[in-house]
Amino acid sequence: MQTKARTLPLSKRGMSFETVMWLFTRLTALAMYGFIFIGIVGAFVMGAQNDMSFVEVLRWALMPNTGHVTYTNVPEISPYASMFWKSVASLFFLTAAGHGVHGVVVILDDYFAKPSQRKWIRFWNISIVAVIIPIGIYVIWMG
C-alpha cells in the first residue's frame, strides 16, 4: 500500500537544534558507510581474499584496527597497522562516538520524560563518551 509522503522543506522547518542533530545523524551515518567501504576495499587490496573469511573482513571494515586481524590467517599484519589505517580507525571511532552518544540520548529520552532525568542522561552519556574517546584513540594507536 502506498502512502502520501509528508515532507517539509528545510526553509519551512527552520534550523532548530533537533533539525541540526537529525542532519548530523544522517551525515555521520553516510560518513561511516564511507569508512566501511574504504575498509573493505583496503582489505582486498592488501590480499584479504586469501587470508580472511567474509566475517573477518566485515569485522576489520567495521573498525580497521590491527587487533581485528590478529585472529586471522594474515601472515604479516604490518600493512594493516599503517598510519593510514590508524587514522581511518580514529576518524571512524570519533564519528561513531558522536553518532552513538546522540542516538543513545534520543532512545533514553523516549523512556525518561522528566527534565531532571533527561539532564542526568545527558550528563552521564557525555561523561562516558568523554572518557571513552581518549582511551579508544590510545587503543587504536598503541595496540
Next chain:
Amino acid sequence: MSDRNVSLSSALKYKGQGPYLTYILHRIGGAMMAIFITTHVLATFTEMQGWQIGDVINDIYISPPFQIVFMFGVLFHLINGMRITILDLFPQQLIPYHRQAILIEWIIFILVYGFAVVTTITTAIGRMS
C-alpha cells in the same frame, strides 16, 4: 513535556507491523553497539595493561555464539540505517514506497547476515582443525 502514558505491556502488544519492527530492532541494535563498543574499548585497554579481566571479556566477544547474536544487531542497524538515510535523501520520491523499501532491506539483511553466520561457523571450525 508529559510523562510517558503507555505501559510497557501495552507497548509490547502494539501491532505496528513491518515499520515498527524495523524501528525497534534499529534501537536494540544501536543500544547493543553502544554497550559493546564502550566495554570492548575498556576491555582492550585493560588487556594492554596486563589485566586478566580485559582478556576474559575480549575472549567472550570473539567467541562465535556472541558474534552471531551481535552481528544480527550490527548488520540490521547498518542496513536499516542505510534505508532510512536513502529515503530521507529523496523523501518526495521514495517515502511513498517505504514498505517496499523495508521488504528489500529484509532480503539484503537475510542474505548478508546468513552469509556472516555461515562464515563465522566455518571459520571457527577451520581454526579448531
